[in-house]
Amino acid sequence: MFEITGKKELAPHIKWIEVKAPHVARAAKAGQFVVLRLHDRGERIPLTLFRWDKEKGTIELVFQEVGKTTYELGTYNVGDKIRDIVGPLGMPTHVENFGTAVIVSGGVGAPIGYAVTKALKEAGNYVITIAGFRSKEFVILEDEFKKVSDELLITTDDGSYVRKGFTTDVLKELIDSGKKIDFVFTVGPVIMMKIVADITKKYGIKTYASLNPIMVDGTGMCGACRVTVGGEIKFACVDGPDFDAHQVDFDELMMRLTEYRDEEKIALEKYLKEVQ
């Protein structure tokens, strides 16, 4: 059992929690994730490690309420316990001093990309963060990103904060301005990652994407998380979650993410009815 030691709402339906999980904190590296199960009837879901503290033995997670499990997790408060947390899982993001690194994140991709951004900064890169949100009220982690970025470029879909537009527009402008970019890391909605990959491919910029397929065990045992990379079947939980974005079949990933749409709806509706 893993106790929640901190909780905050960052934006509507986006929550931050801190959990006591020393076994994960001691080994965590940027880009890795955990799989958790709330209780005996729970589903196993993956969430990225946002931050961790080896001394305190805590990990921090940021999640968006999208379905039954994340909604239910959103009702857990400080003192409540999560039944199972396993991790850290996945290969850590490959971090080195590339020169200038750009992180392109959309929505809750921001917290997922945070640890990598910080690691890239610590490795000596000049770090430019492009973070896109739906509108002003969904902007999260601005201060945190400021601390680990040399430049922070925020954009909102509706223009209610800083500037109007998509992250991919900002990325294009950045490239067109003649800035030399050595490495791009992207995380967020699949469609955004796909467009990022299309753009950087044209310019031959090395790009990695953090993929988020459906997972069950997270240890390479089930193949639910399989993705096609360079024509080969890869398991995102053990071979990834980061892959060379120019090799990823994003259309297939988008398609596979909808596998349980009907069941997810049933589960969420049943849950919301029960708690009301």
Add this chain to the structure above:
Amino acid sequence: MPKQIRKKRIKVPEQDPEARIHNFNEVALGYTFELAIEEASRCLQCPQNFAPCIKGCPVDVNIPGFIRKILERDIKGALEIIQETNSLPGITGRVCPQEEQCEMNCVMGKLGDKINIGKLERFVADYARKQGIMSEIKMAPKNGKKVAIVGSGPAGLTAAADLVKMGYEVTIYEALHEPGGVLVYGIPEFRLPKEIVRYEVKYLQMLGVKFETNAVIGKTKTLYELLDEYDAVFLGTGAGTPKFLNLPGVNLKGIYSANEFLTRINLMKAFKFPEYDTPIKKGKRLAVIGAGNVAMDAARSALRVGYEEVYIVYRRTREFMTAREEEIAHAEEEGVKFMFLVSPTGFIGDENGHVRVLKLIMNELGEPDESGRRRPRPIPGTEFGLEVDAVVFAIGQKPNKVLYQEVPELKVTKWGTLVVDDKYRTTMKGVFAGGDAVRGEATVVLAMGDGKKAAKAIDEYIKTGEWPAKIKPQNF
């Protein structure tokens, strides 16, 4: 007076096929005390040094010995005899391929039906469990030495049981949230009730074995860290990574590995969705590719979650199927349909990316391959399509590399299995391995046998500190 010989096996009560495909309760109900005695009385009590049944058992259970105890109505005695060499009889009695092992050469086979050794073994274990009967446990005094076991499948559980009895402090690290390995996530409830696995785990806990679930060695802790903390390490990490055929459309929705399909259903209880949170896709028609135990389990589970028509699609012929006879018979009784001499060539999906057609081609049998089985050869021009709502791949598994992908000292074979010698020593000092991790996909009882022999070798190593300069690979 000469003993009267009963040729026919005493039938094991079973759930009716019509009823059982709508539930996950156990299919074979097991002998009652009276039926067990009747079956036991058929055994000819061959002398222990000759009995062919014992020779066929990978862990040398003294079969005539425990059967005699049943006849004497001494179940504790029977249990003690079995547990001298087999610590998990409730499990082996259910899942061993007895027809190829203990029962294969049973002398009674010459006169009539062979003795139903598996079901008698199971009876002893079940009766003892229900009545709270336990064999006397001989525990050596604690010796202050520590052993780590990675993986809680039958190999790890058996090694742990033996080592804790020898006086070692034993900790089992398990990646999943529940211990048991394939016994909990793979083999379905209707063949092996999870209650039995839990009972065995509790028993080990009672003996002092510690379980650390949610711990992936290689991630949560490295093998190097374990070697710092423990005097020896045993790897019983199994062969859990599923294989797929990289055919066009293999990643369409509705195409699963047997592991995913079975894990959702068994471990995560998707058959109780939405009472339990993990879903499983339902539909009318499902095809399973493969014909081993795993394939039968997937097919029979599919019927139970509501698929109406379930096909086993196999590239060779009936006699080459590797599943246990009992499983094949049960699958047939339940209405699973078999298609032989066909191989998949691809999948066609609908506009939403969900699989709708499994493309197949007919085969003929050609020359024998390395395994001596005739190799299937596709016949040009015989392609056809089977309409499906889901497909399950049950074409084999390979060892999971999470643990050793960053441990260059550990040598693996070209199949990805760990290299060990006849004492289950790996190429890394202090590290032992057994079960599917060294054999590839094998059986529960072979994994247990490895666990047992490795425990002995670990004891020897810790006492002497001896390690060979070079490991002579054991062939499996």
